[in-house]
């Protein structure tokens with residue numbers, strides 16, 4: 001018999017872990033993985049009941065901070081936002097992106113920075129971008145207790161060598177390279193892998209040929225799960241809309257409209273009204 005009261009029982013609900021995500025391969029009968037990004041406590045609280053995996057993505061550099069690319073994102077930014085997301089999450093598996101420059105130099109540097117994220121955030125796992133060239137680092141981290149989510153295909157941190165954000169795997173040579181990247185990251189021990197911006201036949205082939213779940217973004221329904229940037233999903237990030245994004249809401253226009261109505265009310269004296277004020281002796285009481 002449980003000695004926990006209902007409140008404690010609720011708190012004892014085990015969040016989704018990296019091994020839970022790893023077990024979700026669709027060819028073994030699992031449901032598709034539902035994944036979204038989150039950068040704040042507020043959005044984490046709203047999303048948590050609906051997601052299996054919540055990614056504190058370095059896309060926050062572009063979405064929240066207005067940077068042109070993710071290259072300028074720092075470890076401190078990722079840790080602060082990771083902590084905020086943990087405060088809003090009860091059940092999703094929380095994964096924090098390692099920012100550019102924090103893991104490419106060597107497995108040892110990667111371990112030091114990944115361990116710092118795991119300790120200071122308390123998240124379930126980290127994510128890093130890269131294929132064959134990062135396989136030894138992924139192995140080094142996993143063997144030392146750090147679950148790793150891989151990321152192949154379009155890799156935003158490589159924007160400067162790639163010459164822009166372009167879909168990948170359109171030539172036979174390009175597709176073979178990405179397939180090899182995914183295999184090497186899977187063999188190195190990653191628990192799942194994000195496949196970004198690749199053509200459908202390649203996403204299908206990767207998903208069929210590796211034993212860990214693929215999480216697609218702009219990579220077709222062939223993947224074992226899907227991820228989107230939440231601000232794209234709700235129409236809050238309006239700088240551009242990638243082809244693969246489905247907007248479920250136009251929150252951006254809603255916020256602008258609310259601000260316009262508020263400005264009108266303040267200027268015309270309609271706000272604040274009596275019900276928004278403290279200690280006002282109402283005209284009715286005066287009479």
Ligand code: KIV
Pocket residue numbers: 037055056057058059060097194196217227228229
């Ligand atoms: O940084 C991010 O949000 C990501 C997702 C788009 C997969 O890497």
